[in-house]
Amino acid sequence: MPTDGVNKKRRRFLVATTSVVGAVGAGFAAVPFISTWKPSAKAKAVGAPVQVPIDGLEPGQIMKVQWRGQTIGVLRRTEGTLDMLDEVSDDLRDPASLESDQPEYASNEARALRDEFLVVNMHCTHLGCIPQLIPEVGSQPFEENWKGGFYCPCHKSKFDLAGRVYKGVPAPTNLKVPPYSYLDDDTLIIGVSPEGAV
Secondary structure, eight states: OTHHHHHHHHHHHHHHHHHHHHHHHHHHHHHHHHHTTSOOHHHHHHHSOEEEEOTTOOTTOEEEEEETTEEEEEEEOOHHHHHHTGGGGGGBSOTTOSSSOOOGGGOSTTOSSSTTEEEEEOSOTTTOOOOEEEOOOEEETTEEEEOSEEEOTTTOOEEOTTOOBBTTSSOOSOOOOOOEEEEETTEEEETOOOTTOO
16 A cells, blocks of 8 residues: 555654653753752852951961861860870870871871961860850869860860860760861961871
8 A cells, every 4th residue: 555655754744853852841840950969159159268367366366167067176275285285195085097088298296287277166076056265274173283275064075276185084085186277378278188188
């Protein structure tokens, strides 16, 4: 029959056209779905590095900033403060920071790239409360021979001025040191390690 050839051509044309239209429609339907996989501007901002100007930070003063939903403290330490770090080593659970979370470049007594500035995650490693900075040396209600440091009022954990945890408190490890580096003498950036650093 002569109509069989026409019907086959028409059928092929209709099948091809329907397939193309279906593929284009599926592409348009997939675009909004796939775009939801990308992080939002807010999510990008939360994880983005944070620049911190440190030129106005006085010795003994702490500045707190937010990075990835965590409170990060930048403490400018004095020479006297740094001298006392060695004095408390025997009272600390992990004085060499062997079991604690910090970049390799902060694995030193001061736990810092520059001894003068401590950059530390302020959340207690016990249950996440924010310890208070108590830099004064001398008798405190929670410690008779206090050399200055951080005290967590929630469950009485204590940390020295390098964020190292004392023995006999609930916190299991030293305060965490986030990745950070210096853009210049007056600015540090939290969330970016120095080039080539681990």
